[in-house]
Amino acid sequence: MSRLVLLLVVALGVALGAVGMLSVQAYAPARVDTADRSRIERVVHDYLLAHPEILPEAMQTLQDRETAARGSRAAMVASANRTAIEAPFGSAWAGNPAADVTLVEYFDYNCGYCRASMPAVAALLKSDSKVRIVYREFPILAQSSVDAAKMSLAAAEQGKFQGFHDALYAGGPVTAQSIATAAQRAGLDLRRAAAFAPRAQAEIAANEAMAQKLGLTGTPSWVIGRKVVSSALPLEELQKAVAAARAGR
Template structure:
């Protein structure tokens, strides 16, 4: 078995089959089709580096369709859960969990991105998948967003160490967030459920995950990678 996964093999098969059909249609005969298949087959074996590139383009194309179909649910912030230019020409969306160390590590990178690009807007979406405390923190964060205090709460909670009832309360106190609003839990849980549903459609499997333009990216990425994605979205 080669090192390529089933998706890679599928892509190779699609490339070979598609080009072979093209050659068959142009030449009009089974012999010619077999010749084209052989040529393409040999080329792919000689240049296997084209498979990851083809897979990436295939993933981007499919995820782009999903982003387009769910754009409002992705890019429309909940309350004040955004940063940067409110009228930015490119929106970068982060799906995050307060218990995610990589999300915490991405904070300075996001700040640098905003400082370097006055036309970008960043939207933060709660995706509490790591623990029960993650959901409690997400509810508090959404309360902060509803009260126009998301940024203060967000920074305070990440700076407060491991997420716990005490650190959530301390961050809320520091940001001046009222966590006792009656009935808000239902609103927060509805927002979280919407984010979970959208994340599933996008194929997100962890945090942080990003959507920029029509692309879906995963993991703690360096600033340069996100800047390239923003530039590509702007150019596109």
């Protein structure tokens, strides 16, 4: 290994946040002694101080690689667990029951971006008769999110998810009163809902465990074929993801 190549390798390691000595040990040939390593590290140190503009580029490269790696891992998890992820809980779904593409949304009733995504989801379902959306409760923002999720799952168990879902979103901020009002408007059997609470909690725990495996970082998060993303998506991006899923990408 030439000295120039060695310097470039070590410089890259340092620029990407690695410890200089570890980089040298990882890449330098065994014949490089301690004195040589010290000189190499000093040269790299001085070079980086003289040319700090390479650091943002190196860090961006590292971030891009890490993002790609996370996406690849998430896609593998999504593929391996497709049946469990796409199987709706009760009536917590909308669209075509025989859809060729299923979108799974992990959401929180307190999430403003989830609320803002509703028109795009509605437009997608209206424009594409071969898709289905499955809603998965992922209450991570507040205790009221958990309370709403439990009632939502009770509604799904009773076949009244959509009525509760729409009523709660239309009811303003999520509170004990707005949850109760939405349940009443959806026609829920409240005694049955109360008895269902332990099963609802188990479903929430299962969703949280899967979300962790998928690397979800917030709400809304989407699983569409092999695509996994934690972000609000406009209609155009949802359509692109559906098209990619249909193409097997």
